[in-house]
Amino acid sequence: MARILVVDDEPQIRRMLQTVLSAYGHTVAIAPDGAAAVAQAANWQPEVMILDLGLPQLDGLEVVRQVRSWSRVPIIVLTVRGAEQDKVAALDLGADDYLTKPFGMDELLARLRVALRNAAWRQGADEPVVVFGPLCIDRARRRVALAGQEVRLTPTEYQLLTLLAASAGKVLTHQHILTTIWGPGAADDVPTLRVFITQLRKKIEPNPAQPILIRNEPGIGYRFQAPLDPP
Amino acid sequence: MAIPRLPAFERAVASMVRTPLAQVVLSVAAIGLITILMLQQQDVIHSATAALIYMLVVLLSAMRFGLHASLPGALLASLAFSYFFVPPYGGFALTSLESAVRLGFFLSVALLVSGLASAARRQALIAERRTSELSALYQLSQALSAELTQERIPPIVAQMTPQILAVPSCQVLLAEAGDAPPPLDRAGEYEDVPLYAEQRQIGVLRVRRPVTGVPYNASEHELLATIAAQVSLVLERVRLSEMAGQARALAESDRLKSTLLSLVSHDLRTPLAVIKGLATSLLDPAVLWSDAQRRELLDTISVETDRLNRIVGDLLEMSQIEAGAIPQSRSLHDLDELIGTVAGELATRHPGTQLILAVPDDLPWVRISYGQIEHVLRNLLENAAAYAPVGSLIEVAAQVEGQQIRVEVRDRGPGVPDALRERIFEKFVRAAAAERHAAGTGLGLAICKGLVEAHGGAIWVEARPGGGAVFAFTLPVASRQITPPRAEIA
Numbered sequence: 001m002a003r004i005l006v007v008d009d010e011p012q013i014r015r016m017l018q019t020v021l022s023a024y025g026h027t028v029a030i031a032p033d034g035a036a037a038v039a040q041a042a043n044w045q046p047e048v049m050i051l052d053l054g055l056p057q058l059d060g061l062e063v064v065r066q067v068r069s070w071s072r073v074p075i076i077v078l079t080v081r082g083a084e085q086d087k088v089a090a091l092d093l094g095a096d097d098y099l100t101k102p103f104g105m106d107e108l109l110a111r112l113r114v115a116l117r118n119a120a121w122r123q124g125a126d127e128p129v130v131v132f133g134p135l136c137i138d139r140a141r142r143r144v145a146l147a148g149q150e151v152r153l154t155p156t157e158y159q160l161l162t163l164l165a166a167s168a169g170k171v172l173t174h175q176h177i178l179t180t181i182w183g184p185g186a187a188d189d190v191p192t193l194r195v196f197i198t199q200l201r202k203k204i205e206p207n208p209a210q211p212i213l214i215r216n217e218p219g220i221g222y223r224f225q226a227p228l229d230p231p
Numbered sequence: 232m233a234i235p236r237l238p239a240f241e242r243a244v245a246s247m248v249r250t251p252l253a254q255v256v257l258s259v260a261a262i263g264l265i266t267i268l269m270l271q272q273q274d275v276i277h278s279a280t281a282a283l284i285y286m287l288v289v290l291l292s293a294m295r296f297g298l299h300a301s302l303p304g305a306l307l308a309s310l311a312f313s314y315f316f317v318p319p320y321g322g323f324a325l326t327s328l329e330s331a332v333r334l335g336f337f338l339s340v341a342l343l344v345s346g347l348a349s350a351a352r353r354q355a356l357i358a359e360r361r362t363s364e365l366s367a368l369y370q371l372s373q374a375l376s377a378e379l380t381q382e383r384i385p386p387i388v389a390q391m392t393p394q395i396l397a398v399p400s401c402q403v404l405l406a407e408a409g410d411a412p413p414p415l416d417r418a419g420e421y422e423d424v425p426l427y428a429e430q431r432q433i434g435v436l437r438v439r440r441p442v443t444g445v446p447y448n449a450s451e452h453e454l455l456a457t458i459a460a461q462v463s464l465v466l467e468r469v470r471l472s473e474m475a476g477q478a479r480a481l482a483e484s485d486r487l488k489s490t491l492l493s494l495v496s497h498d499l500r501t502p503l504a505v506i507k508g509l510a511t512s513l514l515d516p517a518v519l520w521s522d523a524q525r526r527e528l529l530d531t532i533s534v535e536t537d538r539l540n541r542i543v544g545d546l547l548e549m550s551q552i553e554a555g556a557i558p559q560s561r562s563l564h565d566l567d568e569l570i571g572t573v574a575g576e577l578a579t580r581h582p583g584t585q586l587i588l589a590v591p592d593d594l595p596w597v598r599i600s601y602g603q604i605e606h607v608l609r610n611l612l613e614n615a616a617a618y619a620p621v622g623s624l625i626e627v628a629a630q631v632e633g634q635q636i637r638v639e640v641r642d643r644g645p646g647v648p649d650a651l652r653e654r655i656f657e658k659f660v661r662a663a664a665a666e667r668h669a670a671g672t673g674l675g676l677a678i679c680k681g682l683v684e685a686h687g688g689a690i691w692v693e694a695r696p697g698g699g700a701v702f703a704f705t706l707p708v709a710s711r712q713i714t715p716p717r718a719e720i721a
Contacts (some may be wrong), residue, residue: 084602085560104533113357174562188562191596218572219564219601 001025003114005046007037008078009055014123015049018148020105025111039090041067048115050108051095052078055199061089068094073179078103088173088220096170118169118226130165132226135204135213137165146204156181157200163183165223166213173221197222254296258304261288266311274427281316282337285309289341293348301349305341312337364454365396371458375465382406388436388462396447396454397439403462405434419444422452424459426468429550436462490659496544498672502535545674548606549658552681559685563596563709564630566604566636572606574627582617589628590655594636599686607679607690610704611640611702614675618644619699635688635705643699647692655692656680 004026006017011032029044031037034055036134041049050066055228064075075095079087087098096118097111097120105156128140139162144151153161159181164172178186178193186192201208238265266290269276276593277285285308293301330720357539371391385403392401403426404413409623412432420443426434436459440446447455509528512518520528551557574586597604608627615625619642626641645654654660661672676690683690683704690704 085558088560102536126405190563191565193567194568216568216572218569219605 001027002047002112003027003029003044005029005040005044005049007031007034007040007050007055007060008052009033010152013052017108024109026047030183033106033114034060034063037063041071047119048072048112049073049075049079049113049131051075052155052181053090054080059099061086061093062089063091064095072119074110074119076111076115084219088175091171091173091220092176098171114225115167132168132213134206137162144204146206151203153203156196157203160196160200160203164222168224168226171217171221175221178222202224232378234345239361251299258292258300259294259307260305260497261292261309262483276316277314281587284342285312285337286341287354290348290540291525294352297352298345301345302342304391305338305345309334309338310339312711321641342534347711358549364395367391367459370458370616371395372461373406375461375590376442376597377467378465381466381473384465384469388458388660392436392438392458395458396451397441397600398440400439402437403434405650406464419446422455424455426459426466428470434454455612475486487658492618497537499614502542505535506532506539539655542672544670548678549674552678552685557600557682557685559600561598561600561686563711564599564601564604566590566594566638566706567592569605570608570627570629573605573612576609577612577616577663583621584616585622585624587624587626589626591630594629595631595708595712597636597704597706598711603682604706607682607704608638608640610675610679614702615640615644616698618642620644631708632705634708636708637703637705639703641695641699641701643695643697646694646698646700649694652692 001024004021004023005013006028007016007030008017009032012031014030018030029040029046031040035058037049037051038058039054040046044161048176051060051063051195055063060077063102064077065074065142067075076097076099077087077090077095078099078101079090080101091098099111100110129136129138130138136145142158144153144158144161160177163177163180164195164210174190174193175187182189182192197214198208201211201214205211206215213224213226215225217223240604258544262285267282269281269284272436289301289305289308290303314331317330317333319574371388374385374391376398378387401408405426412425413435415425415435416437420440421437422440426436427431429678436455438447474572502566506533507533512519513525513528547711569589570590574588575585578586610623612627619625623643624641627639628641629636629638631637651660656676656679658677659672660676680690681704688705690702693701693703
């Protein structure tokens with residue numbers, strides 16, 4: 001089980017998360033504000049961080065920025081409805097995932113599992129060959145294979161796939177993907193991105209109509225997800 | 232008249248003729264001219280005819296120019312008449328009593344005719360000026376009567392007063408609410424007429440005097456007073472209507488507050504009461520719940536929590552819309568994708584619902600805040616699912632209409648009564664609720680309206696042929712369309 005740092009200024013939420021997550025066998029540390037969160041992240045080295053964006057003083061976005069400057073620990077941000085811009089900003093700053101309050105505990109646990117699994121994937125992300133279920137990406141030879149069959153990708157499609165795969169499990173915002181691949185001038189061109197994602201899905205998804213590797217995050221962006229292990 | 236005219240020349244002559252000296256000269260010249268003409272025709276012109284012709288010329292010049300011009304004419308005419316047309320021709324013979332009487336008589340008649348004619352002319356001029364003043368005053372009152380705010384009145388008065396009365400400049404000074412009226416000018420540079428509303432002086436109509444210290448004459452002052460009275464009336468009307476508007480707004484906000492209070496007390500308390508009740512029951516050591524019972528109670532808690540969350544979210548969103556503080560981070564999106572996502576969610580939440588999508592896949596892009604339009608569509612679909620009979624079809628269609636994309640959600644529910652169609656998008660207005668839809672806050676459609684309008688679109692409801700409602704909204708097509716990228720070769 002994992003070491004989880006919970007950052008929230010509301011004692012009730014802290015208490016709830018601590019109780020529930022402990023019951024599932026996780027080790028939980030809590031921080032009531034941004035400064036404590038940054039300190040705990042450095043000293044205690046959590047495996048996942050659950051961070052409320054609406055913190056007093058040092059706010060959640062700033063915590064993401066500071067922690068990301070030295071650590072790749074998965075960060076799941078908690079937001080409230082109506083704070084879409086903060087959510088996108090946190091993701092752009094390097095947060096991995098988001099949950100909107102109030103959330104079901106089952107949902108939080110699912111996100112935690114994804115974060116932990118993908119953190120493990122990313123440990124091996126420096127390897128030249130990465131495998132996601134049926135999909136194999138050989139970066140040394142710039143080759144992609146689906147179920148052993150070589151897939152021919154255009155340069156942009158390949159760039160897009162490696163960008164998504166390198167952040168497996170993470171929500172990548174439209175803006176982030178667009179500026180990384182097409183440059184800052186294209187930050188707005190969600191439709192262009194969509195065209196390429198559709199093309200890419202046709203080539204690498206077992207069933208392009210119901211994608212399992214490249215998931216939509218409607219209105220936010222995309223998430224590359226390693227197929228779940230058989231339960 | 233089809234005769235070509237020389238406007239410039241005519242204007243020059245007309246303005247020259249307007250100076251008194253020129254009029255005197257013209258009047259005298261006319262007598263001289265007619266004398267020469269008559270002398271040339273002396274065989275046919277007799278003394279009586281000459282007298283009548285002279286009288287006619289004097290009459291005309293009196294009517295045209297006034298007494299100052301016709302008097303010298305009349306004098307000259309009587310002298311010329313006596314000299315040329317009364318025996319002994321070519322000389323004055325005042326020796327006989329008869330000729331002296333004739334001269335005196337002619338002169339008196341000429342003067343009398345001049346006086347009468349010029350008096351008639353003066354009356355005509357005064358009447359004409361009155362008419363134009365009246366029509367200008369009428370125009371002023373017309374212009375003012377259309378105005379609804381106090382700020383717009385002074386510029387109109389300042390612009391129109393010089394058309395009624397020759398004043399170099401005119402302004403309207405108004406006191407701020409509660410302040411003392413501006414003081415009247417004592418230096419004599421201006422003619423000040425006070426303006427009143429509700430028996431209090433609230434301002435001043437100030438016109439500059441042509442010469443400092445010289446007041447306008449009685450009739451001019453009377454005209455100014457008439458203008459001031461009219462402006463006062465309009466100001467009073469505007470103030471009263473502003474006050475009435477404020478009172479209405481206050482009453483409205485009072486009504487909203489009490490609706491909000493009842494909403495908070497009822498709609499928020501209901502889920503809270505359920506949650507509290509169930510949680511305490513579960514905590515009660517005296518009851519031994521079966522696993523199935525416990526599940527059911529917990530499930531209800533979860534559902535009520537969602538409801539509570541929805542109400543709080545709606546209230547928050549509504550307050551943001553009303554404060555004009557809707558977050559605006561927009562980018563280009565494809566409605567096709569948005570509609571597909573929202574419809575997919577609905578199908579998951581209401582498995583019994585039958586959804587049909589009619590969305591062309593070549594819709595132009597729209598520049599939207601994705602989450603907000605998603606919220607609008609989700610709301611409309613949830614409404615349709617809640618009001619329409621179970622198992623009936625719900626259709627979602629989108630199409631391009633000029634520079635807009637129109638999205639429609641069509642259901643086979645009870646529809647919206649005609650009387651409610653305008654008001655249903657107002658806060659706290661609900662259609663008669665089907666029992667299972669009692670959970671709404673009455674804010675959903677008001678939020679949809681706020682969000683759609685913030686995007687420059689419109690939202691409305693129509694009756695659906697064959698029964699049901701069509702909720703439709705439009706969004707402007709983005710001005711920048713992206714051509715699909717060229718296919719690359721692998």
